[in-house]
Amino acid sequence: MTSIRKVSAIAGVSIATVSRALKTPEQVSPGTRQKVLDAVKEAGYRPNWLATSVKTGKSKSIVVLVPNLLNAFFQRIIEGIESAAQECGYTVLLGDTQGRKTLENEYASMVLTSRADGLIQLDHCFPFSDNDAELARSIPMVSVGERIESQHHYPFIHLDNYSAGRALAHHLISYGHVRFGAIAGQIQSQIYRDRLSGFKSVLAEENIDFPDSMLVGGSYTIEEGIRGVNELMKHKKPPTAIFCFNDDIAIGAIHQLRSLNYKVPKDVSVVGFDNIRVSEFMHPPLTTIDQPAYEMGVKAVEMLYRMMHNQELLRTREIMPFTLLERHSSGPINRSTSQ
Amino acid sequence: MTSIRKVSAIAGVSIATVSRALKTPEQVSPGTRQKVLDAVKEAGYRPNWLATSVKTGKSKSIVVLVPNLLNAFFQRIIEGIESAAQECGYTVLLGDTQGRKTLENEYASMVLTSRADGLIQLDHCFPFSDNDAELARSIPMVSVGERIESQHHYPFIHLDNYSAGRALAHHLISYGHVRFGAIAGQIQSQIYRDRLSGFKSVLAEENIDFPDSMLVGGSYTIEEGIRGVNELMKHKKPPTAIFCFNDDIAIGAIHQLRSLNYKVPKDVSVVGFDNIRVSEFMHPPLTTIDQPAYEMGVKAVEMLYRMMHNQELLRTREIMPFTLLERHSSGPINRSTSQ
DNA sequence: CTGTTAGCGCTTTCAA
DNA sequence: TTGAAAGCGCTAACAG
Numbered sequence: 001m002t003s004i005r006k007v008s009a010i011a012g013v014s015i016a017t018v019s020r021a022l023k024t025p026e027q028v029s030p031g032t033r034q035k036v037l038d039a040v041k042e043a044g045y046r047p048n049w050l051a052t053s054v055k056t057g058k059s060k061s062i063v064v065l066v067p068n069l070l071n072a073f074f075q076r077i078i079e080g081i082e083s084a085a086q087e088c089g090y091t092v093l094l095g096d097t098q099g100r101k102t103l104e105n106e107y108a109s110m111v112l113t114s115r116a117d118g119l120i121q122l123d124h125c126f127p128f129s130d131n132d133a134e135l136a137r138s139i140p141m142v143s144v145g146e147r148i149e150s151q152h153h154y155p156f157i158h159l160d161n162y163s164a165g166r167a168l169a170h171h172l173i174s175y176g177h178v179r180f181g182a183i184a185g186q187i188q189s190q191i192y193r194d195r196l197s198g199f200k201s202v203l204a205e206e207n208i209d210f211p212d213s214m215l216v217g218g219s220y221t222i223e224e225g226i227r228g229v230n231e232l233m234k235h236k237k238p239p240t241a242i243f244c245f246n247d248d249i250a251i252g253a254i255h256q257l258r259s260l261n262y263k264v265p266k267d268v269s270v271v272g273f274d275n276i277r278v279s280e281f282m283h284p285p286l287t288t289i290d291q292p293a294y295e296m297g298v299k300a301v302e303m304l305y306r307m308m309h310n311q312e313l314l315r316t317r318e319i320m321p322f323t324l325l326e327r328h329s330s331g332p333i334n335r336s337t338s339q
Numbered sequence: 340m341t342s343i344r345k346v347s348a349i350a351g352v353s354i355a356t357v358s359r360a361l362k363t364p365e366q367v368s369p370g371t372r373q374k375v376l377d378a379v380k381e382a383g384y385r386p387n388w389l390a391t392s393v394k395t396g397k398s399k400s401i402v403v404l405v406p407n408l409l410n411a412f413f414q415r416i417i418e419g420i421e422s423a424a425q426e427c428g429y430t431v432l433l434g435d436t437q438g439r440k441t442l443e444n445e446y447a448s449m450v451l452t453s454r455a456d457g458l459i460q461l462d463h464c465f466p467f468s469d470n471d472a473e474l475a476r477s478i479p480m481v482s483v484g485e486r487i488e489s490q491h492h493y494p495f496i497h498l499d500n501y502s503a504g505r506a507l508a509h510h511l512i513s514y515g516h517v518r519f520g521a522i523a524g525q526i527q528s529q530i531y532r533d534r535l536s537g538f539k540s541v542l543a544e545e546n547i548d549f550p551d552s553m554l555v556g557g558s559y560t561i562e563e564g565i566r567g568v569n570e571l572m573k574h575k576k577p578p579t580a581i582f583c584f585n586d587d588i589a590i591g592a593i594h595q596l597r598s599l600n601y602k603v604p605k606d607v608s609v610v611g612f613d614n615i616r617v618s619e620f621m622h623p624p625l626t627t628i629d630q631p632a633y634e635m636g637v638k639a640v641e642m643l644y645r646m647m648h649n650q651e652l653l654r655t656r657e658i659m660p661f662t663l664l665e666r667h668s669s670g671p672i673n674r675s676t677s678q
Numbered sequence: 679c680t681g682t683t684a685g686c687g688c689t690t691t692c693a694a
Numbered sequence: 695t696t697g698a699a700a701g702c703g704c705t706a707a708c709a710g
Binding site: 001044046047049050053057069070072078079082086091093094096103110112114115132134251252254277281283 | 340449473
């Protein structure tokens with residue numbers, strides 16, 4: 001723990017000069033600057049980041065709340081966030097909340113204790129505890145992917161999930177499917193509502209029935225895909241096409257369909273959502289919606305940056321474009337087996 | 340930014356009392372304690388973490404250096420680290436180094452600037468810059484999975500990679516294979532040397548030839564698996580069994596073998612390493628080595644904790660057990676096609 | 679260009 | 695049990 005004082009002693013200058021030589025070298029004569037630099041080296045000195053931060057009142061850090069680090073989609077967003085944050089001199093504190101409220105509260109409160117200057121939420125909920133809610137009102141916060149549910153409105157970056165839902169429905173209908181199943185992830189979120197209603201809207205337009213019993217699920221995991229398929233294929237008239245709300249679910253679904261001796265896509269078409277890295281290398285490769293996750297992360301940092309520096313936000317909501325990737329997990333309906 | 344001063348004013352006590360009421364309530368009379376608590380609520384006060392940390396000289400944080408957050412194996416280690424860290428009141432600062440030296444140096448230096456009290460390295464290299472090397476000598480640091488290469492020795496937790504390499508070789512040989520290929524990840528690491536020499540040692544014992552041309556690769560990615568297969572299958576006598584140094588490589592390899600019209604495992608057996616979540620749900624499910632990644636993370640924190648508190652380390656090296664999971668990506672040699 | 683001095687928000691002696 | 699005061703390591707305003 002060698003401090004600035006020791007350096008100033010070695011260099012024979014005041015501590016202020018040491019500080020200046022390090023932070024604003026142009027304000028120091030070349031001669032003293034060198035003396036200071038030498039002393040720094042001799043003392044093995046590194047400025048105490050904590051002290052600097054208390055003094056300036058800024059931590060130059062942002063917290064990122066991730067529901068699940070294992071989710072490949074979030075990982076890509078995080079990459080975007082980290083690279084953009086680095087760009088503007090901010091450190092990212094990753095908080096893996098594991099969907100637990102207390103953990104989320106704890107990480108979120110870092111921004112109330114000056115440990116971070118702003119917050120990016122990847123989930124849909126307001127991350128602060130009831131206790132902190134009032135204090136958090138004026139905190140710089142944006143969400144990406146989801147939209148934060150709170151009476152106070154925070155900016156957000158998201159996909160046009162409604163249209164993506166429609167695109168998937170159109171894609172499957174164009175292959176002749178009329179019996180659909182869906183395995184959802186987290187219920188109770190904007191994403192859920194948008195994807196589902198987009199999907200349903202097309203079916204309604206085409207006069208295709210979509211009974212409630214064909215909608216199952218509840219979490220974005222491989223296991224949910226397995227459970228979902230088990231449930232859906234129990235029906236006397238099982239679906240010939242399944243809309244999985246993310247790629248993890250689709251992976252589980254395809255795996256389980258195979259276990260039940262259904263061929264994908266011959267017997268059942270499966271589509272996913274997110275386009276995680278492994279989707280392309282599955283067998284069969286997954287038809288899915290590609291989200292510009294990386295860019296969404298970058299955008300989030302840009303917005304947050306403006307908020308943290310009290311600059312006007314150009315817009316309070318950013319909608320990103322998606323791409324439907326038609327691969328081989330979906331295909332024409334098999335008339336012989338689908339009666 | 341409401342400070343302790345405001346609270347003391349509201350409560351009509353000194354700032355020292357406020358501090359005590361919050362950190363060591365038993366040193367304050369119940370009456371004043373309540374007054375303080377009320378004032379805290381009224382003021383919307385949260386102690387400034389930065390200030391507390393400068394004062395105490397401890398950040399109660401640890402940095403974790405991850406070569407690649409996308410790697411599912413590391414994720415599991417991280418889970419273990421986070422849960423154990425939480426347990427003992429430490430915050431985890433995740434540093435995704437993306438294999439870049441400068442990023443790594445930067446994150447590592449956090450522990451020199453009092454931003455963190457210790458460091459866990461998931462890669463094999465000494466993470467500090469040449470400049471910082473001297474200072475870093477006495478820093479609490481452990482590595483997991485890999486072993487840090489430096490003249491000064493740091494404790495580490497790892498797998499018996501040599502034996503695991505042997506186990507895989509035995510497994511494949513028992514199926515009758517005699518022509519092997521291997522696709523490695525990061526060359527120049529203890530892991531690489533151990534897995535390879537374990538694997539080779541069995542081949543040698545069995546008098547099976549393993550020419551250098553059958554060893555390819557260089558990074559732990561799906562793409563490397565694809566490249567590797569392309570290279571290996573070019574030989575006049577291509578391998579009938581391929582040892583991939585992690586599951587990502589195996590995923591790429593299987594994908595590419597399929598593209599080249601080889602059946603797995605009928606024509607070529609493939610084995611991986613790590614047992615990431617998706618391995619079980621691949622088609623075919625991957626034969627691989629399961630590492631107790633979570634437990635390794637926990638162990639790492641335990642060791643680091645002792646180091647940060649100047650307690651004796653029970654041992655300086657922890658070897659964890661592995662399990663060979665025989666699934667369906669490996670199988671008996673196909674005598675008809677392997678001539 | 680450099681030094682003195684006053685803090686940042688907090689913890690922790692030391693006295694009372 | 696409480697308060698006054700010193701000080702953690704640093705930055706920044708002010709003088710010179």
